[in-house]
Each structure stands twice: as C-alpha cells, then as structure tokens.
Amino acid sequence: MQGPSIEFKNVNLNLGNTQILEDVSFSISPTTIHCIIGSNGGGKTSLIRCMLGQMPHSGDIKIKWGENRTIGYVPQQLEIDKTLPVSVVDFLTMATQRRPAFLGQSKQQAQKISDLLEEFGLTSKRNDKLGSLSGGERQRVVFAQAMVPTPALLVLDEPMTGLDVAGGEVILAAVRKFASDGGTVVWINHDIAQVNKVADKLTYVNKTIVLDGAPLEVLQTGVANKLFPTLSFNESSPDGDSAETTDIEVEGE
Amino acid sequence: MNALYDAIRTLFVDAAYEGTINFMFSYEFVVNGFLCALIVGPLLGAMGTMVVIKRMAFFSQAVGNAALTGVAIGVILGESYTAPYVSMFSFCILFGLLLNFTRNRTKMSSDTLIGVFLSISLAVGATALLFVSAKVNTHILDTVMFGSILTVNNLDINVLLVTALITAAVALPLYNQMLLASLNPNLAHVRGVNVHFLEYVFVLLITILTVACVKIVGAVLVEALLLIPAAAARNLNTSIRGFVVWSVIFSTFSCVFGVYAPMAYDLPIPSGGAIVLTAAVIFFATLLIRMVMPRFREAAF
Structure with a gap:
C-alpha cells in the first residue's frame, strides 16, 4: 500500500x-x-x-x-441518541456494506467485522447498543469502521x-x-x-x-x-x- | 392488475360463502381493505424505523396536512373528489421539496421550519376549502382526514402498490447510507454518501408514501402509523434487525386487526382510528414490558 x-x-x-x-x-x-x-x-x-x-x-x-x-475517517465524537437500537455490529455493518444492516452480513463481511472487533478489543461488546458504550469504547468502534475497507x-x-x-x-x-x-x-x-x-x-x-x-x-x-x-x-x-x-x-x- | 385483484377477491368471496373463512370476506370491499392493510402495514412499519431515527415524524404529519390542501386544490381544478391523486402528489411533493430546500439553505431547525410550512399549508387549505364547499359536500374531506379503507377501489390499490414498489426499490439499497448519514453526515460523506441528495430522496419517499396512504389511514393518522409501531419496536430492541422486524410486525398487525376488529365485533369505530388505536395499545404494552422485564430494560438506556 x-x-x-x-x-x-x-x-x-x-x-x-x-x-x-x-x-x-x-x-x-x-x-x-x-x-x-x-x-x-x-x-x-x-x-x-x-x-x-x-x-x-x-x-x-x-x-x-x-x-x-x-479514505478512513474518524470524527471527533459520534454524538448519537443513546436509546437508538443500533448495536456495535449494526454500526460496522451499515458503514461497510451495501446490503441493509437489518438483513445481516455476508459471510465474508461477518468475518471482517469479527476480526476488527477482536483487534480493537470489542468482541464482548459486539451486540451492545452503540449508545450504551462509554465514550472511549464508542470511539474505538468508530476507529474500527475507518479501517474497512483498508x-x-x-x-x-x-x-x-x-x-x-x-x-x-x-x-x-x-x-x-x-x-x-x-x-x-x-x-x-x-x-x-x-x-x-x-x-x-x-x-x-x-x-x-x-x-x-x-x-x-x-x-x-x-x-x-x-x-x-x-x-x-x-x-x-x-x-x-x-x-x-x-x-x-x-x-x- | 385488475384481473389479479378480481381473482383474489373471488377466491376470498367463494371461501367465505363456503364457510371456510369469516363471512365478512364475502364483501369485496372488505377484501380490498385487507389487501391494502397487508401492503400498508409492512411498508409503514419499515419506513417508520427510518422516520424515528431521523426524527422526521413531524414532517410526515405536515405532509399529511398538506394532502388536505392538495385535495382542495384538486377539486377546484376539476379532479375527481374521491381520488384527486394528481393534485395531492403534486402539491405534497412540491411542499416536501421546498421544505427540505429551505432547511438546507437556512440551517434552521427542522421543527421550526416544518411548523412554519405546516401553518402556511393549512392556511392555503382552509382558504381553498371555501371554494370547494361550493362544489362538493365538504364532509367528503372526512375521508381524507381520517381515511376510509373500506371505500378503496382498484385505482387506490394500484397507487398503493406502485408506491410500495418504488419505496422498496429505492429505500432498500440506500438504507445503510441513509442510516449512516443520519448518525454522522461527515462520516457518511467521506464514505462516498451524497448526504444532501439522500435527504431529498428520503423526503420524496415519505411524501409519496404519506399521500398514497391517505385514503387508507387518513391524513391525520398516517403519521401515527409511521411513528407508533417503530417507537414500540424501539422499546424492546437493541439491534437494528429487531427494530425493523418488530416494527413491521406491529404495523402489519395494527393494520389487519384495525380493519378486522370493527367489523368482527360490530364496533362503531372508523378503520383509520381502529388501526392507530391498535398500534397505541401495542406501544403501551411494550412500555410496560420494558419496565417490568429486566432483559428489555437495556433497550431504554
């Protein structure tokens, strides 16, 4: 690269x-x-x-x-409504694939997202609501999305x-x-x-x-x-x- | 398409006469009502999730009221007062586009701007109604305000079906992009999303959807059906899949039960009202579930 x-x-x-x-x-x-x-x-x-x-x-x-x-972009902060039903996996899915997030991920995409979650120490948070994460955890999620595609x-x-x-x-x-x-x-x-x-x-x-x-x-x-x-x-x-x-x-x- | 509708109606009417299903289905208008409910339910349920996420509920209310003005203009211009679709679609699309254009240009908050446009639209509608009252009995406007699902005809079903297909064809491939743009426009832009264009697309979709549903649920109540099932689904879910799926289920059930219950139990309630009341009962039930059952509490925080 x-x-x-x-x-x-x-x-x-x-x-x-x-x-x-x-x-x-x-x-x-x-x-x-x-x-x-x-x-x-x-x-x-x-x-x-x-x-x-x-x-x-x-x-x-x-x-x-x-x-x-x-271009991978990490904004200053992701201000979101805390009650929004968007999980960590949902966020990464919507940012990185075309198929609607509510229909799930392709096998290939699911593997990529799992790898990312592991790299950024977020595996245990994958199904947590984005709004329920701490500011730091959410920032790691946002950083992870910036890395896909490379x-x-x-x-x-x-x-x-x-x-x-x-x-x-x-x-x-x-x-x-x-x-x-x-x-x-x-x-x-x-x-x-x-x-x-x-x-x-x-x-x-x-x-x-x-x-x-x-x-x-x-x-x-x-x-x-x-x-x-x-x-x-x-x-x-x-x-x-x-x-x-x-x-x-x-x-x- | 008319032949297809006839075939479906005949199927239900025959089954009703044979006693296989409830006798109410021996009436063709009842079958029409259920067909519309089965199209409107999933459509409003799915799009409602986006309306809730984008906080655009007030916008669909404004479009619903603009439809009233569209009807008045249509009658003045000589359109059929039972289905003035050309005027309704034209006026409401113009209304939606102008509102979004003004919002982008002025950066005013949405609720203020929608309130201003809503007031103007109602003022124009009230003025136009004076002229309409000379031509037709203004009680016909009750149909526009509160819906009349049991008076729908083949044209109404066609309009609804085409709107549903357009909405699905446009919204499904753009769902993720719209979602991302509503969470963080800058991030979406970097990812190649044309944020402003998508705003116009969304406004157009909600507008045509609202107008197409006016006769089924009513101008005043269509916003409720976009909002309440999605709000109820949000009470119980932490993921986007659960949110969309349950919103579709709640909305479809509300539509079907709202058409069925008044006839089956001889209730003196219009179909539009029954549909929204059913959705409201579901909403309060989900609130109760969330408060009582610990596993659903996470959805609230």
Whole structure:
C-alpha cells in the first residue's frame, strides 16, 4: 500500500464575514503520520473538512493517490441518541456494506467485522447498543469502521477524546501499524507530548500556518516555547541508549 | 392488475360463502381493505424505523396536512373528489421539496421550519376549502382526514402498490447510507454518501408514501402509523434487525386487526382510528414490558 501525498497551496476559507483560514500552504508526505495542532477555533477541523471536500474554499488542495483511493475517517465524537437500537455490529455493518444492516452480513463481511472487533478489543461488546458504550469504547468502534475497507489515507479528528490509557494504546498501535504498512495519516491532535512521540511531522494552524516541520526541530523554536510554555526538553532518549534524541515532556504529566 | 385483484377477491368471496373463512370476506370491499392493510402495514412499519431515527415524524404529519390542501386544490381544478391523486402528489411533493430546500439553505431547525410550512399549508387549505364547499359536500374531506379503507377501489390499490414498489426499490439499497448519514453526515460523506441528495430522496419517499396512504389511514393518522409501531419496536430492541422486524410486525398487525376488529365485533369505530388505536395499545404494552422485564430494560438506556 502506498498512501497519498497532499499539498495545500494558498488555501483560504471564509464563513460569512469571518476568515477561518488564511493563505495556508504546506504539504503532507506519503506514508507519514502528520499531526495538525492548534488552539481551539484555529481552523484545524475546517482545514481537514476542506481537504475532504466538505467546505467550499479557495486555493488548491492536491491529493496524489496511488492505486488505493480509500479514505478512513474518524470524527471527533459520534454524538448519537443513546436509546437508538443500533448495536456495535449494526454500526460496522451499515458503514461497510451495501446490503441493509437489518438483513445481516455476508459471510465474508461477518468475518471482517469479527476480526476488527477482536483487534480493537470489542468482541464482548459486539451486540451492545452503540449508545450504551462509554465514550472511549464508542470511539474505538468508530476507529474500527475507518479501517474497512483498508484505507490509503487515515484522517483522525482528535480520536483520543474520552479514551482511557488502554483504549488510547490500542488506537495508537493501530495508527503506527497503518503508517508502517505505507498509509498516510493526517491527525488532529491536542496532546503535544503524544504528537512528539508519534508524529513524523507537525503543523500548527491558527488561521494560518504558525509552525511546520519535524516535531523535534519545530518544538525547540522560540515560537514553540511561547505556544507551549509548559514543555521541557530532556537531552536523553527514553531508553537511554543515545543522547542524540530529545524527549519532550509536559509539566504535570 | 385488475384481473389479479378480481381473482383474489373471488377466491376470498367463494371461501367465505363456503364457510371456510369469516363471512365478512364475502364483501369485496372488505377484501380490498385487507389487501391494502397487508401492503400498508409492512411498508409503514419499515419506513417508520427510518422516520424515528431521523426524527422526521413531524414532517410526515405536515405532509399529511398538506394532502388536505392538495385535495382542495384538486377539486377546484376539476379532479375527481374521491381520488384527486394528481393534485395531492403534486402539491405534497412540491411542499416536501421546498421544505427540505429551505432547511438546507437556512440551517434552521427542522421543527421550526416544518411548523412554519405546516401553518402556511393549512392556511392555503382552509382558504381553498371555501371554494370547494361550493362544489362538493365538504364532509367528503372526512375521508381524507381520517381515511376510509373500506371505500378503496382498484385505482387506490394500484397507487398503493406502485408506491410500495418504488419505496422498496429505492429505500432498500440506500438504507445503510441513509442510516449512516443520519448518525454522522461527515462520516457518511467521506464514505462516498451524497448526504444532501439522500435527504431529498428520503423526503420524496415519505411524501409519496404519506399521500398514497391517505385514503387508507387518513391524513391525520398516517403519521401515527409511521411513528407508533417503530417507537414500540424501539422499546424492546437493541439491534437494528429487531427494530425493523418488530416494527413491521406491529404495523402489519395494527393494520389487519384495525380493519378486522370493527367489523368482527360490530364496533362503531372508523378503520383509520381502529388501526392507530391498535398500534397505541401495542406501544403501551411494550412500555410496560420494558419496565417490568429486566432483559428489555437495556433497550431504554
């Protein structure tokens, strides 16, 4: 699998009289984990929605696809009516097959869904109502749907919201595996320490591009120090085998 | 198709005279009523699940009331007052499309917009009725308001059957997409679903379904039959399969029993009312079951 590369060139977005994005230009390399960070209301989700063709904008967003043009998408949160009679399996079925979910799944689809549920630790929840799951469990379900059919581009809009540590690790492992298999990941993420651990590249957006580059380079600049005053830098690797890597910690964590 | 209906009616009438089935089936209009009940029941039951999920119950109520205006316009334009289908379909489809278009453009909440359109439609209907009353006895509009399943003819059955086939042919392949779009439009869009187009498709389906059922259940009551069986099924189920299957069963039973009971037990109740009352009894029974039986409580949370 070869994930796509994406190029944003002079992207502008106005909603009414408010300018949401101004002259945004940067690129996302194939087979990388690219994190987009920024303050609330800074235009991160709008930027992603422009990329997905959901918001009218000016400027160019070019996606260079390989053979696979599938996008997996994990929204920030799946707000649903808790009393809705839609089980975990129903949700995965309706998202991934054409046959009406109330008629059940084909054998092939049933196997795929079972595998997914196992991978994301949801086998015991398969027949539970989606609305009865905790926020973290539901987020894992939504993540699981994004993996079928196998995407080339994975777009994550703060998927860790509401996840506990164990749930977060499951998703983190899946994202890393996806990128190592050649997929491209675009990830809106607020957790700067996590960004430093997983991102190949980060872009800080606040209406326009404030920072763009590899985390270790970008986060040591003066601008980054102002944006993230709680960050500290340790000149040692977590495993202690090399002094060349810089580990970033957030005070209080 | 008329030959087929005749054959079915003859079959029932002969069986009734032979004493194999209840004697009420010796009347052709009763057989017509049951045929309609067997088409309307599963159709409204299945589509009702989507209406409940998409929270569009108020919309079908508005379309039902718009049908009244459609009838009035039809009579003014010279259509038969017993079956002014052209005017009803035209006005209601226009009503539904305009409502959805306005909702998309203004981003106003559905209930506000539907309330506004419903009021306008009723105002136009009330005005048009003044002119209609000069042409026909306005009591004929009772049929539109509350249905008259026992006066249906071959044309009504044909309209119903064609509507049922169109609805099934369109809604079945799009069911999952509509469901996903109602849960999360952005996610559905990324998965290649044309969310706005599907909204129009759904509005059109509910509109033609409501109009086709007006004579059977009535403009005022058709919304109830779209809503109550699905709501009852929702009380007991945690999966989409159970939800749809039980909604279809409840709706079909309500239709059949609502036609059968008034005749079998000599009850002075119109068929439309009996159908909806049956559905209401089922709804309260499911509520009771959910409260009393622990295994169904999960459906409520």
